[in-house]
Amino acid sequence: MSTPIVSLAEIIQNSEIAPDIYRMELQAPEITQKANPGQFLHIRCSDTVSPLLRRPISIAQINEKTGNMGIIYRVVGEGTQLLCQKSPGSRVDIIGPLGRGFPLPDKDKTSVIIGGGIGVAPILYLAEKIAQQHKNDNSITVLLGFVTKQEAFGIEFLESLGVKTIVATDDGTLGYKGFPTDLLDKYLKMHQDISRHVIYACGPKHMLSRVKTIAGGKNIPAYLSLEERMACGIGACLGCSVKSTQEGYKKVCKDGPVFEAGEIDLD
């Protein structure tokens, strides 16, 4: 894992891309250079003591040419509210890249990537990185789930990569009506050569549980990106634990946020 860096990154852009969902572009070349898909930034949303703690947000896009980095976040509380009010030109205090990201697939593997809701954010960078490695389109399929059409994002970006992208919405306003895990079920039924498959997922906990069950049932390796409340974000406070299938706990910030499905207990 690469050494994290503290940076006062300049905000290049910060705009609403869907209701309450923002994309922020940051200039932080040293972090951009090192970042792997699935890693995150730990962001200080305020200059004051309120909110006190940093907020973890995944790295969603990397522009190697400009050295810029994109994050996509949903405004859910005080921290993200303050974040979305920041103007281009101002600076934001970030630490990154943090955590263990998604292990990239071997060349002969076929990747199925599942993203749900705001969990689609890190999926974008992951898909791009895999697409760069594997020139054969069919080696990646991305399955996205959103509550409704309005909240969808990232689809154009994925299509511009030439990656096969299938969308589900809970209410059927876009694509398939249902969950992205339904799409995963269907996909796996259609493909017989699943021995060379690898699954990546990021999204709400119940989605990850379902992915774990499906992957486990078929003996497909699956990598899941988890969330937990964090204080330090770097492994020092032991505050972000998730139950291990072994004894004890793992740290989401340092051992994860991406775990091999078998490592962690999601119940």
Place this chain on the structure above:
Amino acid sequence: MSTPIVSLAEIIQNSEIAPDIYRMELQAPEITQKANPGQFLHIRCSDTVSPLLRRPISIAQINEKTGNMGIIYRVVGEGTQLLCQKSPGSRVDIIGPLGRGFPLPDKDKTSVIIGGGIGVAPILYLAEKIAQQHKNDNSITVLLGFVTKQEAFGIEFLESLGVKTIVATDDGTLGYKGFPTDLLDKYLKMHQDISRHVIYACGPKHMLSRVKTIAGGKNIPAYLSLEERMACGIGACLGCSVKSTQEGYKKVCKDGPVFEAGEIDLD
């Protein structure tokens, strides 16, 4: 005293007029209508709990035509730092007008107004108001003190009112070299008819003490605007007390901020 109002006032302008000194123009017509010189606004500088308390800032200018109000503030800490970062178009939570302002002089009185440093802010509105009442220029003299030329503000405004304005700076970079209370001494020596004079002052505590002594020595009524840390700003918490020359304490926010010099003990 008029009933105070809580208003989410729109910021019309917010710009630096001298190093670390800002002028903010606010649209709050109901407050503007009621405000008297020497009254103040109690301003919430943050949407979060940090800093927790409002900050008292004097009303410095009133534009009766536009219904706008100007405040002038020095950036000294967290609250004023946050205030100076606010952009025109956004809103700020204010309560006002608060406190007892300067009692306007009777028509036959001659006013001498002394302002020191950021204490010049409320003086501007006071001078304007008196100038409106008394069409005879000689009835008002304003004596201003600043540390140095760079920090001076308000002079042009006062001159545009046609008010006689004399400036002192501690380092002599503008006007007289010395304190505005030196100017007051000189002024009083030059004028023999001091029986019809009334003195108004706002500035640092040591300046107010000196004004009190000078005015007391000559038996001239003097009105001083005081500062004290405030919580509620409206008389409910008993947190902003200043020693009374009678028994006990007075509340700067409600009994003041302007006091007749004899009411309060400044030692």
Place this chain on the structure above:
Amino acid sequence: MNIDMDISVDIAGIVMKNPIMVASGTFGFGREYSDFYDINKLGALVTKGLTLLPKHGNPPPRTYETPAGMLNSVGLENPGVEKFIEKEWPHLSKLTTPIIANIDGDTVEDYQKIAKWLSTLENLAALEVNISCPNVEKGGLAFGQDPESAFQVIKAVREATNLPIIAKLSPNVTHIQTIAKATESAGADAISLINTLLGMAIDIHNHQPIFRRTFAGLSGPAVKPVALRMVWEVYEAVSVPIIAMGGITTWQDAAEFILAGASAVAVGTANFINPRAPIEIIEGLKTYLCLKEQNLQQLIGSAHGGRHLTY
């Protein structure tokens, strides 16, 4: 949504139209905040602390801001019982919302005398007995830090009055349950907590404590987690109703305290930041209950869910 829903509550005979009160010392005698809303909308109003004789209070500075909180060293400045009755009671007694007098004494006898005197007032709803003021030379906090003297004060007041008695506890103790039980057994009809946490600040330029009395009382959002814990503990120890305070700023805060076991809550420091805070909390709480399809009684203490203190 029916936001005319009934959220009234009866605490020891104090009939309140809603469980939102204002905390002693943060609302004067009710004059100032009348400028901002109809204060008859409050569940109840608690006066500034009253002493037998007038008190000038402490020299300035009396307040100091801290992270998400404030320290105060007002020192119980008040006109004394006599002047209170003469100057403040006439307008207070015209309010329709219940008025609770907060009382404080240097000695047990003081408390008794004030209680007797105030008991002559028609319409006074209750006495809140402050055994927890950190900002005075004598009495105050010391009474609230020892179960035996807490018991003595409340018992003395109990003997002096037929009014409902609310014992106001200090958080600056090892075992809040012990103090709460002592006041309950001495005859308190309700318990309110927390008063301020003892804190201080130092001026690093002149090397002196900010406050003349060195220590001062910490209040505001910063103390909320501690207040909530103590309300939780007291709920498990006594059967009289609890009035909670300590950093309550939003309806969500109020809901947390009610879930922890408070039958009513008081808004203190938050008044200074948002004069309309109590009204906004009343509205928010009504909406919350509506959405939950629950009434207030069901909510009180429901976070305990049969579970008992593990600590």
Place this chain on the structure above:
Amino acid sequence: MNIDMDISVDIAGIVMKNPIMVASGTFGFGREYSDFYDINKLGALVTKGLTLLPKHGNPPPRTYETPAGMLNSVGLENPGVEKFIEKEWPHLSKLTTPIIANIDGDTVEDYQKIAKWLSTLENLAALEVNISCPNVEKGGLAFGQDPESAFQVIKAVREATNLPIIAKLSPNVTHIQTIAKATESAGADAISLINTLLGMAIDIHNHQPIFRRTFAGLSGPAVKPVALRMVWEVYEAVSVPIIAMGGITTWQDAAEFILAGASAVAVGTANFINPRAPIEIIEGLKTYLCLKEQNLQQLIGSAHGGRHLTY
């Protein structure tokens, strides 16, 4: 300005190049923050709390943000003394900054055993005896809330080791001076305070406490005024040196604690917000002393200025 000025301090034989330490449980075993600066620049490093046997700690969630503070219920997750010595000590012992082991036990005997075991380590600078952890089932806080058991624990550790002993006190007590004196008379060479304040939070949607163990420990800027007051009190009660912690975030905070009587201070929660906080505090403090033309020793406790506790 001479910012190479000497701000070294010797606390009970622990020779520190500056008075800025990092607080137990906020700095792991020193690995993580090495990514951000040379941790040999610290005055001293205190390890995460160690227990005799490994501890998995509490189920999630373990942290929760509060106004200007945070609650934690980590529950002393640690590898146990044996694994600590095997896995962490090799790299810790290579550091030039003094290493202090924070120890915790369910029983007095546990403390004694850990102390003996750790005393075999060459170069370990001291033991910080945690009698104040609120997040464990047995022992912990209970030891620190009663002068008699505080005395017993420290005395037992005193008999087990020749290392300097730092007694780490809990703020959740009525009389901190009594506890401090008890640990001093039991043989503590220094006193550190405060550990976390007991607090809690409730989820208003599911009506349950956020934490499985209901209560958790409050730390961060919110608690600073309380911590400062307790350091002030303890300074007036004991003659051993004090190590202060509780919300220290800036050099100004550190200066306040030193003026209140601390010979050294520890940075805890602030590490999470600003990984370089300890370094910035060291620099700020040097500049402050330079400008004041004072040395550190002159500053320690100087806000007391001969005055004694008025409260």
